[in-house]
Amino acid sequence: MKSLFLKEFQLGVRVGGGALIGVLFFLAVVTVFPFGVGPDLKMLARIGAAVLWIGALLATLLGLDRLFQTDREDGTLDLYLMAGRPMELVVLIKCAAHWCATGLPLVVAAPVLSLFVNLEPVAIGAVTLTLLIGTPALTLIGAIGAGVTVTLRRGGVLLSILVIPLAIPTLIFGVSAATAAVSQVAPFKAPLLFLCAITLMSFVIGPFAAATALRNAGD
Template sequence: MTALFVREFKIAARVGGGALIGVLFFLAVVTVFPFGVGPDLKMLARIGAAVLWIGALLATLLGLDRLFQADREDGTLDLLLMSGRPPELIVLVKCAAHWAATGLPLVISAPVLALFVNLEPTAIGAVTLTLLVGTPALTLIGAVGAGVTVSLRRGGVLLSILVIPLAIPVLIFGVSAATAAVGGPTPFLTPLLYLCAISLFALVLGPVAAGAALRVASD
């Protein structure tokens, strides 16, 4: 499993959707919003958390269609499924490597990109914390979509259609927690705990659902 993690991390870092591509896409999304909204700094500060979360969601989708598809095309996925390891464990390791190569760089770059939307230091810390807690859920939910579309050619569009509705609760509670940290109507801890619960739920259910999808695709 350690060798699989290292292999998947290297592949995710080299192929499209790696750390650099994800951060650059994140930067592009965040910098476009101020041009569309205008020079109103107060409005940017109000929507800044939502802008960062939307950028992180879209950047996470990059490369998810290749999470299992490349291994299926060259036969590696069949060998992994026949290795005797539970498919759920294989999915979990691949998701951990994908998040380490793509999701973690987004979290690290979030404090810098938050300056583009005029966020206060408290809001920057809150957004970074919520991204750290919520982006693993986005990866695990995306793994389910990747497992369902693994046997389809050019399934990237279908993957996005499947994943984005399922990721809306993560987006809602992530933005709510970041907004509450700067004087929102609800306490900061309440939406943060809901976000943690969603991530834990995805950690349990995501590998099971993706593993079942891979079993069906390999038949």
């Protein structure tokens, strides 16, 4: 398990730029929105949490198409299946390594990028907390799409089409929790607990669904 995690983490960092590409894409998305909205700082502060969450979602999708694709191409996936390894555990370890290589840098960069959208310190803390809780769910949901499209040579577009609708509940509750922490009109705890529940459900459903898709691809 440790060897697999380290191998996947190193590949996630090296292949395609890994964390650097994700953070740069996150930066590009966040910096483009102020130019589109204009110099209205109050407007930016209202939509800032949504901007950061959309940027994190799109940045998470960047490397998901390679999550199982390289293992499929070099035969490693077939070896996992023939050796009788529990594919659910393999998927979970690969998702953990992928999140540490791509998702965690987004969480670390979020406080700095929050300044681009004029968020207050309380909002910055709320957005960072919700991203820390919600981005693992995005990775696990994306693993399902990566498993379904593993046999396609260029399945990145189809993967995005499959994953984005499934990720909408995570996006909704993440933005709702971050916005509630600032506006204080709606309770902060309720959407945060829903976000935690979605992440926990993803830990249960994601590996099993992705493992089933990989077994079908192996057949």
